[in-house]
Amino acid sequence: MNLEHIYTSTFPELALPAEPEVPAATTGHWINKDLAVELGLDAAWLASADGLRWLTGADEMTVALAYSGHQFGHLSPILGDGRAHLLGEVTTSEKRVDIHLKGSGLTPFSRPGSDGKAPLSAVWREAVIGEALHALGVPTSRALAVLQTGETVRRRSPLPEPAGILVRVADSHLRVGTFQYAHMNMGSDQRIELAGYALSRHYPQVNPGDNPALTLLQLVAERQAQLVAQWMGLGFVHGVLNTDNVSISGQAIDFGPCAFIDGFSHEAVYSSIDRGGRYAYRNQPGITQWNLARFAESLLDLIDSADPNRAVHLATDVLAHFEEIYQDARTRIFAAKLGVTVEDAAGASSERLVAFIDRTLDLLNEYTLDFTGFFRMLTDAPDQLVELLPASEVMEDWLADLAALRQDTGTAPDRAEGLMQTANPVYIPRNLHLxxxxxxxxxxxxxxxxxxxxxxxxxxxxxxxxxxxxxxPARSRFFTSFCGT
Incomplete structure (x- = not known):
């Protein structure tokens, strides 16, 4: 399949020529056959020598993407792909996607002292998490292949470990940080074109109207609100929600030091570099809204070039709406996990449902209960839940109130079971198993x-x-993850 380079040719200021460093000893460690089929690719061919050349961009005009980013709250004007290369784009029957390498060597954006490489373990981690999120219905980038380069790197300890390259597929690699970079380095006409490109690629069904920048902000905010609500409903902690890791398409992307919560805590943090808990489980909605505020700042002069105060007012309304969209999505997600319908819940019942969701998470937090295990036990064997706590009457009261809530919302037992069966997974990539x-x-x-x-x-x-x-496994609550850079 031929790769296209529409983004690169349209916005050369945002894509600098860069050639991957792919050692001759590189081999395919794993090919994602399911994803290959979705892309119209032959998985057997991808595993061949010619397929490996295609996967590593041997015959392509590869680039490193430019973007900025607020990292842990501090703006880095120039970040960009420091260890990654965009091979090009593939068009399927449904959409256009990027084929992208990660851990593929130095680029013009590499930081001093960087080798541009990635540990094989970090590559595999992103591959597994991406497939898990996809299977759970979460929009996400995915791995098309895991490659082993034959090299070694040093990351977690002084001891060398095998290096690898991730061949990643994403709806695009447009980020909030892309627009921040464009705001600082490109003219308004080019930035209007960039906003139009993002709308046509990711929201083709939407009429941008006479204010495409505002329309884009609204649509990205809606998708990000829904995405983070899905994370919260799965006990997923992204790990590094910097603005350069927030996708305009609404996919999860760049989830390196991420994890699914085992023993629940509102303050769950797994990234070794997030010492202050900025990106803890509890904080993900607020941080996402903060990142969207930075996105809005990069668009203000496009939203209304003549009246800055009006631009701020319009953008503020969008950001305020984020909370409403998020809360609605969160309520519906957790209602399904609890086996409660929301279609018939209104007024006081709806308020009771939100309060009961908060009460449930506080209960899990107080007793450090297994997040995924709790909801699956509720699905399959609710009577066993009373055995989880030292004082069984606490869980008995909780179960009684849940039964009353289901009754008040008109949720029949078979409906409750059906909701929970498709909302509460049996398997996640548990941290120590992974x-x-x-x-x-x-x-x-x-x-x-x-x-x-x-x-x-x-x-x-x-x-x-x-x-x-x-x-x-035992001691899972002491788990810490690393980004692999």
Whole structure:
């Protein structure tokens, strides 16, 4: 399949020529056959020598993408792809997607001292998390292939570990940081064209009207509100929600030091570099709204060039609406997890539902209950929940109030079960299981990682041969993840 380069040719200021560093010893460690089929690619061919050349951009005009970003609240005017290369775009029957390398060597944006490479374990982590999120219905970038380069890098310790390259597929790599960079380095006509490009690529069904920049802000805010609500409903912590990691398409992207919560805590943080808890579980909605405010700032003069105060007013209204969209999405997601319909819930019942969701999370937080395990037990064996707490009457009261809420909202038992069966997974990439599989893959044994992949790709289907993957190993609450840079 031929790769196209429409973004690169349309916005050369945002895509600098850069050639990947792909050692001759590079091999395909894993090919995502399911994704290959979706893209109209032959998985067997991708595993061949010619396929490997295509996957690594050997015959393409590759580029490193330019963008800025607020990292932990501080603006870095120039970030860009410091260890990544855009190969080009593929058009499917449904949309256009990017093919992108990560861990593929130095670029003009590489920081001093960087080698531009990535550990094989970090590459595999992103591949597994992406497939898990996809199977759980979350918009996300995905791995088309995991490559092993034959090199070694040093990241987690002084000891060398195998290096790898992620071949990533995303709806695009347009970020909030892309528009921040454009705001500082491009003219208004070019930026209007960039906003139009983003709208036509990601929101083709929407009429941009006479204010495309404002329309884009509204649509991105809506998708980000829905995305972060899905994360919250799965106990997923992205890890590094900098503005350069917020996608205009509404996909999850660049989730390096991420994790699914085992023992629940509102303050759950897994990234080794987030020492202040800026991107903790509880903070993800607020941080996303903050990132969207930075996005709005980069568009203000396009929203209304003649009246800055009006531009601020219009953008502020959009950002205020984010909270409403997020809360509605969160309520619907957790209602399904609790087996409660929201179609018939109105007024006082709706307020009771929101309060009950908050009460449930506070209960999980107080007793550090397993997030995924709790909701799946509620689905399959609710009577066993009383055994989770030292004082059974606490859970008995909670179950009684849940039953009353279902009755008040007209939720029949079979309807409740149906909602929970499709909202509460059996399998997630539990942190220590994933870590053990990553260590095995580093040593050349891919059986554990492929077994875990098989489980999380069918997250709602319990299988007797995967029982050990249903629960968290001991000491999982001490888990820390690393970004791999």
């Amino acid at each position: 870590e053990a599989a990553l260590r095995a893959a580093e040593g050349g044994d891919t059986v554990p990682i492929l077994r875990l992949l098989d489980a999380v790709r069918q997250p709602f289907t319990r299988r007797p041969d995967l029982e050990d993957l249903e629960t968290a």
